[in-house]
Amino acid sequence: MPAALPTLDLRSHEDIFQQLSSEGKPIPVARSVLNETRELADQYFRATLDAIAPVHYRSRQMDELLKALWRFCGLAVPNLGLIAVGGYGRGELHPHSDVDLLLLANQEEDIHGNSEGLQTFITLLWDLKLEVGHSVRTLKDCHTEASQDLTIITNLLESRLIAGEDSLYQQLKQIVDCQDFWPAQQFFTEKWQELQERHEKHNDSEYNLEPNVKNSPGTLRDVQTISWVTARYFGDGSLKALEDNGFLTSFEQSRLARSVAFLWQVRYALHMLTGREEDRLLFNLQREIAELLGFEDDGNRLGVENFMTRFYRNQLATTEICDLLLLHFNEDFMKCEDDDCIVRINDHFNLQNGYLQVKDEALFAREPSWILRVFVLAAQTPDVIGIHSDTIRALRDHRHLINDEFRKDSVNNKLFIELMCNEQHVVREISRMMRYGILGRYIPEFGHVIGMMEHDLLHIHTVDDHTFRMMRFLRRLRYSKMRESYPIASKLIHKVPKREILYLAALLHDTGKYIEGDHCQHGERISQEFCQQHGLSANDTHLVSWLIGNHLTMSHAAQRLDLNNPEDIHQFALEIGDKLHLDLLYLVTVADMVSTNQKLWTSWRAEQMRELYNNTLRALRRGLGNPLNKEDYIEAIQQEAIEILRRQGINEQRVWDIWGDAGDDYFLRENVDNIIWHTIAIQEHGTATTPLVSIRETSVEDYEGATQIFIYMKDQQHLFAVTTATLDQLNLNVQDARIMTSEKNHTAVDTYIVLDQDNQPIDDRERLGEIRASLVSALACPEEYSTIIQRRTPRILKSFQVDTQVTMSNDPYMHRTVLEVTAADRPGLLARVGAIFAEFGVQMQGAKILTEGERVSDIFFILNEDGQPYSDPAICEQLQQAIIQGLDDQIQMQSAV
Structure with a gap:
């Protein structure tokens, strides 16, 4: 038999006052009332998930308590009044909302004559730990200050009398209700401006990831803005007043009421679970609130993702109606x-x-x-x-x-394609179609992804918002101001024969996300059917669907491939086919990355994409049937480097001595510029016994997107672990590593590509000196690497659980094993992997490090202790399990820090 529903019984102010009078100790009595109110309201909410009744109940019980305290403090005298304003004035009180009060007096003398009682009353409220916002004003003060301050007049619009003289309150109402005092049109204009400024402030990525249930667009403050304007215009701020005056249909009134009820649910849960006035849907709370409100996992969607999708769709519906009402008011004023x-x-x-x-x-x-x-x-x-x-x-x-x-x-x-070809206004009008509910019906697959949010730190926008950002970015690429930040894309956008192909690809590229499985493949099928239905040519249909099916291909290639290796580039060029496909895919990839998460587009990512594009373009121009010969490539690289080094005073024999037995891999993986830099650094280091650490400043053209660190020293067991742990302590993020060891003298020739915490290269000379000194010191005593203290894990990363996965495969072209690690992002993970490699005798050849939101996806190129790719399944399994266990232990340890 279900538990009985809690009864929200009020304790009257008379009952409370009698207890106050008999016991003489107001704090314990008042606290008892507040605790009982909280427990009853929270029990009711948990039992029903209805926030409306407990929110109003809390407000009414607060009225009764304040009446009793007002009287207990001797303030039930003429010419004084206790007025509820703001949200509390509306009769709404969430668990930790402010209790906004106006202590109103007729004259200054009334304040001075009751100063002791007023001070006692306010002190009591503070001692009760209530979130009180109060002011003490005379009628004259109210008139003067409200006439100059939008916030004050707004609060007074939502006032009601709690205790004191009604005649005094009516005088206040006469002041506020006078139409010459803040005329409706002026009030509307100010409020509309205020709303637009707030939307702009709360529309940044962090507010999308962790939206504010009170202040983000499409939330409670928007509805309150409508209420304030309505109150000023009609003298009644209710939704019914809007309906009665023809500004709102019954359907819209019902939909807006449901939106508010849902937002109240979420806000009540936030306050209740955190024990404070927390209006942000923080990551660590989203899953808990989703479970509390009954959202469950289904198919390929998490319960928390279903909850957030509901939240964002609720925002969209609220925004649609509020925008319509504000437009209606504006039209009425501008008749x-x-x-x-x-x-x-x-x-x-x-x-x-x-x-x-x-x-x-x-x-x-x-x-x-x-x-x-x-x-x-x-x-x-x-x-x-x-x-x-x-x-x-x-x-x-x-x-x-x-x-x-x-x-x-x-x-x-034909009309839809005509709109897609209107480059000047296509994004504006397609966005309107979505807001008015037209686009989701015309393209049902797009309708499925409206408001869809992925519960991670990589995708910081809903799918529909990301889509429009991507289309907008492609359009803005035509402008000259984009050339500095996106030089290749800004050039290519003017050479594309049909830019509507790009807009269509952007519009449809994520429509497959609502279907379980590979969304690229689903999107390719959806777009192919769409383009055929809309009369596009076979070639244009192919381009759109191919771009959608491959819109992740180039970013993955830039992360995984050795971009200086001719064989890797040739294989990628075979996938692309020709320059048109390369140009279009580059544009779509850049637009997708920037629009997914601006932080994803680091200077190093930009450099990788530029290098991949240029190297692939050269391969295509050379001809897919005419791949670059490895031996010829190495010889050309060496001769070019020798010639430049000779001009700088280093003779050819000395160059060959320095290069020693570097091997083909070194010359395949390093460009001429780097080879020259390394050679000069080794020459200048001479016979010094300390580790050589050289840092390349970012003014060098080829690597302006990141900072390069070159390490040359006797190879040691924990070298990779020591280096990465030290870089981690220096708050540097490793983006790429090329690890090589000479066969004869076992010298490590390692290059690390790093960015700072803001994903920017390091240019400050003092900072570069600090980095070099720290590395030299740590590398001189690598056996002490385990004493390096790990950094704290950011709060937001602790909110996610990412299963650690390790896979191994062999690369037949490069004769090496590729080990891929996916895990939760935590400080010190690279060092832990390096330590495990040392235990297993793993020979590192290189690494590519990718941090995407809350997860890392790292790729290591390795050989076994005999210098061969891994082939024994048992050893592979042991290595994989050791990494999984080691990283899970590291993650657990870091989460506790």
């Missing part, structure tokens, strides 16, 4: 008194004050194609600011007409 502000566009549409307005809303029912045509019209018509609220509402009311027949109609298909 035309003459015909000058109305411009005829065609037989069906006018432009009124810059907003496209349909003359007859039945047009969409008679000719459903106008549901799409209106966006084409908006894109083609100069001076369009937006679409009129009546027309938006009509579009929404007729979007049910978008069915399979509508989607297959050739007229509608």
Whole structure:
């Protein structure tokens, strides 16, 4: 039998006052009331998941307690009043919301005459640990300060009397309600500006990852803004007032009420679980709240991802209605008194004050194609600011007409492609289509991913938001201001024959994410069917679908391939096929990376992509049937380096002595510039016994995207572990490592590519000197590497659990084993892997390090202790399990720090 539902019984102020009077100790009595209120409200919420009743119950019980305390402090006297304002004035009190109070007096003398009681009352509230926001003002103060301050007049709009003289409160209402005091239009203008500034502030990536349930776009503050404007305009801030005055339909009223109820659920849970006024959906809370609210894992989606998708879709719905209402208010204030502000566009549409307005809303029912045509019209018509609220509402009311027949109609298909070809306004209008619920119906696969969020630190935007950012980025590449940051992409965008192919690829590239499995393959199939349905040529259809199927190929190649190795580049060029495919894929890849997470596009990533593009382009120009011969390549590299070194005063014999038995791999993996740098550094180091550590400043053109560290010394067992642990302590992020050991004298020739904590190269000479000194000191005594103290794990990383996975495979072209590690990002992981390699006698050849949000995906190129690729399955299994166990232990240890 289910437990009985908690009863939200109020204790009256009279009952509380009698207890206060009899016991004479207000703090224990008041605290008992507050504790009982909290327990009852929280029990009710957990039992029902209804936040509306407990939020109002908390407010009403707070009223009763404050009335009793007001009276207990001797303040029940003439000319004083206790007024609830702000959210508390609306009768809303979440577990840790502010209790906003106005202590109102008729005259200054009333304040001075009751100063002791007022001070006692306020002190009591503080001692009770209530989140109190209070002010003590006279009627005159209220008039003066509210006339100058938008926040104060807003608070007073939501006031109500708790205790004291009603006549005093009515005088305050007369001041606030006077239409000459903050006229409705002025108030609306200020509030709209305030909303836009808040949206801009809360639209950065961290607010998308951990949205604010109160202040982010489409949340409670937006609804409150509507309420404030409504209160100023109609004298009543309720949703019913909007409906009664024709500003809101019954459907919209119901939808907005459901949105608020859900937001209250989330906010109540946040306050209850954290024990504080926490309005941010922090990562470590999202999963717990999802479970509390009943969201479960299903198929390929986590319960927390379903919860966040619901949250973001709720935001979208709230934004849609609030924007519509604000537009409606603006149109009402800007009503035309003459015909000058109305411009005829065609037989069906006018432009009124810059907003496209349909003359007859039945047009969409008679000719459903106008549901799409209106966006084409908006894109083609100069001076369009937006679409009129009546027309938006009509579009929404007729979007049910978008069915399979509508989607297959050739007229509608041509209209959509026409819009995609309108490069100037395609992103603006496609975004509008999404906001008004048209795009998700016209492309159902896109509808499935609207509001979809992946619970990780890599994808910081919802799929739909990421898509529009990607399209916007591609469009902005045409502008000269983008050339410095994206030189290759800015050049290529002007050479693409049909840029609508890029926009279509961007629009559809993630539509396969709602289906379990490889979203690239699903997206390729979806886009192929879409393009064929919309009459694209076979070649254009191939390009769009190929780009979508391969939109991760180039970024993965840049991370995995040895970009100086001719064989790796040749194999990649075979996958690409020709220059057009390379150009288009480069543009899509850069746009995707930047739009997924701006932090993903580091200077080193940009350098890798540039090198991959240029090397592949050279391979394509040379001809896919004419790959570069390895021996010829090495000889050319050596001769070029020798010639430059000879001009710098190093004779050829000395050069060959320095190179010793470096082997072919060294000359395949290093470019001429690096070979010269290494040779000169070794020459200058001479016979010194200390480790050689040389750091290349980032002014060098070929490696301006990162800082290079060259280490040359006698090879030792823990060298990789020592180096990576030291770099970690220096707050440097390893991006790439090329590890080589000469066969004859066992000398380590290692190069590390690093960035600082902000993913930027290091240019400061003092900082470079510190790095070099730390490495020389650590490498001189590698046996002490285990004493290096690990750094603390950031809070946000502790919120994720990533299964540690290790795979091994052999690379037949390079005759080496590729070991891939995926694990949770924690300080010191590279050093731990290096220590395990030392235990197993692993010979390191190189590493590529990729941190994507909360996880690392590292690739190590290794050989066994005999210098051969791994072939014994038993040893492979032992090595893999040792790494998994070692990293799991490291992660557990770091999570506790």
